[in-house]
Amino acid sequence: MNRIEIDKLTKFYGERQVLDQIDLSVSAHEVVCLIGASGSGKSTLLRCINGLTEFDEGSVRIDGVDIYDPSFGRTGLYKKVGIVFQAYNLFPTMSVLQNITLAPIKVHGRPRAEAEAAAMKLLGLFGLEQYAKSYPEQLSGGQQQRVAIVRSLATEPEVVLLDEVTAALDPELIGEVLKIIRDLKATGMTMVIVTHEMAFARDVADRVCFLDNGRIIEQGEPRRLFSNPENPRTQKFLQRIIESGRLEAKV
Amino acid sequence: MTRRPGKGRRRIALKDRLAPVLVSLVSVVVVFGAVAYFVGSSPQWPRIQLQFFSLEAMLEAAPGVAKGFLVSLQIWLISLVCIGVWALVLAIFRAMGGPWFAPLRVFAIVYVDLFRGLPALLLVLLFGFGIPALNLPGLPKEGLFWGGIALVLSYSAYATEVYRSGIEAVHEGQSMAAKALGLTRWQTLRYAILPQALRNVVPAMLNLVVALQKDVALLSVLGVRDAVREAQIYTARTFNYSSLVVAAILFLLATIPLARLTDHLQRRDRQRRLQGAL
Numbered sequence: 339m340n341r342i343e344i345d346k347l348t349k350f351y352g353e354r355q356v357l358d359q360i361d362l363s364v365s366a367h368e369v370v371c372l373i374g375a376s377g378s379g380k381s382t383l384l385r386c387i388n389g390l391t392e393f394d395e396g397s398v399r400i401d402g403v404d405i406y407d408p409s410f411g412r413t414g415l416y417k418k419v420g421i422v423f424q425a426y427n428l429f430p431t432m433s434v435l436q437n438i439t440l441a442p443i444k445v446h447g448r449p450r451a452e453a454e455a456a457a458m459k460l461l462g463l464f465g466l467e468q469y470a471k472s473y474p475e476q477l478s479g480g481q482q483q484r485v486a487i488v489r490s491l492a493t494e495p496e497v498v499l500l501d502e503v504t505a506a507l508d509p510e511l512i513g514e515v516l517k518i519i520r521d522l523k524a525t526g527m528t529m530v531i532v533t534h535e536m537a538f539a540r541d542v543a544d545r546v547c548f549l550d551n552g553r554i555i556e557q558g559e560p561r562r563l564f565s566n567p568e569n570p571r572t573q574k575f576l577q578r579i580i581e582s583g584r585l586e587a588k589v
Numbered sequence: 590m591t592r593r594p595g596k597g598r599r600r601i602a603l604k605d606r607l608a609p610v611l612v613s614l615v616s617v618v619v620v621f622g623a624v625a626y627f628v629g630s631s632p633q634w635p636r637i638q639l640q641f642f643s644l645e646a647m648l649e650a651a652p653g654v655a656k657g658f659l660v661s662l663q664i665w666l667i668s669l670v671c672i673g674v675w676a677l678v679l680a681i682f683r684a685m686g687g688p689w690f691a692p693l694r695v696f697a698i699v700y701v702d703l704f705r706g707l708p709a710l711l712l713v714l715l716f717g718f719g720i721p722a723l724n725l726p727g728l729p730k731e732g733l734f735w736g737g738i739a740l741v742l743s744y745s746a747y748a749t750e751v752y753r754s755g756i757e758a759v760h761e762g763q764s765m766a767a768k769a770l771g772l773t774r775w776q777t778l779r780y781a782i783l784p785q786a787l788r789n790v791v792p793a794m795l796n797l798v799v800a801l802q803k804d805v806a807l808l809s810v811l812g813v814r815d816a817v818r819e820a821q822i823y824t825a826r827t828f829n830y831s832s833l834v835v836a837a838i839l840f841l842l843a844t845i846p847l848a849r850l851t852d853h854l855q856r857r858d859r860q861r862r863l864q865g866a867l
């Protein structure tokens with residue numbers, strides 16, 4: 339059974355069709371990267387997976403259960419699927435530790451001591467324990483984004499969605515965030531990653547999907563897709579990327 | 590070796606900080622000195638001075654006015670607490686989404702439109718004279734109480750808008766992150782949005798706090814013996830207006846430190862967060 343099963347997903351913003359009959363399944367422990375031009379619908383697709391954005395047609399299932407199935411309750415879906423955004427969106431009035439333990443304590447009712455112990459363990463795992471008492475604005479962008487990733491892991495999700503998590507970072511900070519994602523892959527986490535870092539996508543993805551105008555027009559194993567794109571639009575998109583220097587010439 | 594630069598830096602910092610203070614002091618003295626000179630050279634000045642700035646009359650009026658000022662302060666503080674809470678409730682009504690809160694949202698909107706549209710003085714008169722005249726059983730009849738209510742109702746409308754602008758200024762990514770973590774709308778407000786909003790609205794709220802302190806004087810029309818009323822009583826008895834100047838000085842003594850205090854609190858808050866527990 340697939341961990342994520344997206345079936346004929348269609349989404350309109352007013353008159354404008356943003357997602358057009360998207361079919362996508364992601365099996366457990368798989369890492370799928372979504373690439374595509376700005377406005378092609380990558381973020382929208384990602385947000386449909388955890389119910390942040392409502393869609394018009396089709397369905398999304400997690401472990402075979404429709405995300406709108408009552409068995410999820412109000413919070414079940416958010417526990418199973420974590421998401422991280424481009425702008426980190428940490429809560430500035432809370433310390434790192436409070437940011438991480440907020441959902442476990444207030445949403446999932448875990449005792450504070452237990453939630454804090456678990457959070458410290460997670461922070462330690464990613465070399466961030468010394469920032470537990472810091473406030474987000476005291477951290478660099480890369481540190482904040484790593485904390486945001488840890489926050490999304492605090493509810494022990496089975497799927498993590500990452501939306502251009504390095505796009506707001508200075509180049510020298512991108513590496514530390516990409517490393518944490520690689521570590522996460524090593525733990526067997528199922529991930530859907532929207533990214534403009536093509537070299538990273540080629541490296542970490544099991545599969546890359548190219549979105550164009552709300553459709554997945556090509557997908558496949560990264561090395562194949564990057565070196566031998568079949569669809570002319572994919573070719574054009576990758577050509578532009580290569581010209582802008584964000585992907586080393588074909589391997 | 591290592592001390593020297595530190596010492597030098599401190600000396601420069603002190604000089605840097607003193608220079609602007611000196612410049613502003615000099616300019617203030619020049620401007621007010623010029624005004625004082627012009628006023629003082631007016632042929633009417635000796636008469637005015639006797640009527641408004643007679644030290645003797647001021648000292649005589651001071652105890653009464655000060656007693657009234659304490660009453661003003663009490664009304665002010667109690668109203669502040671009521672306004673802070675009531676306006677927050679209204680702002681939360683407006684910020685809560687969903688059909689369940691629709692009636693409360695509409696109520697908050699109508700409330701703000703209504704009470705922002707009416708002059709505070711009119712409300713004070715209406716409540717202070719109108720409601721006691723109705724002779725409703727079980728309700729207080731003092732003008733002080735109802736005048737206070739009128740002030741709270743009126744200022745809450747403004748304060749609600751201040752809270753609301755603070756809430757809306759919080760980036761929508763915060764709500765999205767909270768929702769993705771599974772927080773309810775209320776939890777999102779309570780833990781993510783309001784703490785930031787409250788921090789943002791301190792300066793705007795302070796303006797209301799100072800304005801309210803002055804508008805407490807409106808209750809004097811109901812016969813409440815606040816600072817202004819006490820000053821008027823003295824004036825009526827002696828035909829000397831120095832008591833009003835005493836009241837003015839007391840108001841300034843209360844509001845100016847308040848502004849400085851808030852500046853200080855904001856600065857300290859920012860520093861605490863910057864240093865944190867690194």
Ligand SMILES: Nc1ncnc2c1ncn2[C@@H]1O[C@H](COP(=O)(O)OP(=O)(O)OP(=O)(O)O)[C@@H](O)[C@H]1O
Nearest residue numbers: 351352356374375376377378379380381382383502
């Ligand atoms: N809340 C919204 N209301 C109306 N239109 C929207 C909204 N959000 C997104 N859109 C539109 O939907 C389309 C897809 O947006 P989306 O954010 O999913 O693109 P994207 O592929 O993530 O782009 P980017 O790489 O710039 O992040 C765009 O044309 C965008 O203008």
Ligand SMILES: [Mg+2]
Nearest residue numbers: 380381382502
């Ligand atoms: Mg996007």
